Amino acid sequence: MIKLIWLHKTNINNKKSKEILHSEKCKKQFGFTLIELMITVAIVGILAAVAYPSYTSFVTQSNRSEGQRELLRFANLQEQYFVDYRTYGTDLKALGKTTATVLTEHKNYTISVVAGANALGFTLNATAKGAQATNDSTCSPLTINQVGLKGPPGCWD
Template sequence: MPVHDVARGARDRARAHAGFTLIELMIAVAIVGVLAAIAYPAYEDSVRKGRRAQAKADLVELAQRAERFYTLNNTYAGFWASVPAGDKRSPRAGQAFYLLERTSGDADANAFSLSATPTGTQTADSGCGTLSINQAGARSISGSMEPARCW
């Protein structure tokens, strides 16, 4: 076997084990950066939608509790005072992203209006804003989106 063939074989094996070049590494970093720039805002939007869904569920549950209160007492007056403080936020445990409140006075005997106001990082969900529901089941929002997209 000639000497130059042995040297060429050693060079080929050295190139095969050389690893990444700087250009290849920069291309990989650029691709990861573009994917992250696209994926992170979509992820944040999905998280905000999940928190909004929890607030909607909590509002509907409170509305049902108000109806049960009305069935037993023939009035909505005093309902909000009977709600434990921990149930006036969403979610009930951990960091609150919505504050739940009765927007009509607690002395109102024939009607109620409940709302979920975003707080903290959830205020970035400005398209929906504050979610509201009343004794008739009418749902509304304070944001610029159409209510059907938020509810």
Template structure:
């Protein structure tokens, strides 16, 4: 009678685990970059929404504001990966909204800062990172 074995040998199992480990080592960094780009897109969209809300506030009250709650900042669900700040001129007739990477987003070293002003100009103080808006 012939001895029939069912199942996998230890060597076959180790080879399969090695192949999975290599695939994970290749795919994980790409996945991390994808996640960073997704949060980058979220931050730029929020900056543009805040700038539009500033223009609406200017139309209603004649000046800009630095209060996120008035601009609907709570509804925008400001991310924990970026710190947003509104800088106003002395007469509140000009603004610059900035977003600086925080927490895990700091590993996105090419795109740490974003800004938009009342003219719609992007990254005036950080021209090296204009490509981050794409």
């Protein structure tokens, strides 16, 4: 009987030790391995390398449309001025502004006017400023004149 009890105790001890070993193996691990982290950083880097140029191109074109919009608005004001006075305004003050040049809403362009001979023509210029000047150097300045000729070519598409 003593031997039987000893075997029973041994079985219990083996079960407990197996349970302890099993519970230690099955503990949940938290965190990331270095390899997982490096793979994630590489994927993010590749996505950023592809996405960033597209993003800056989109922002540049969006800012360019702001300059175009303002040029068209001031060209319309010039035409209204011409209907009233039979000449075009020689500067933006003639069109109701307080200064000879005007900044666009987001300050990406400076709008100015160059009067033609005898004020019978005009050229409006939108000169890029800051980051827009750096990113969009081929399309600065944007221009429009009294007959609607827009420049530079390819920048008004």
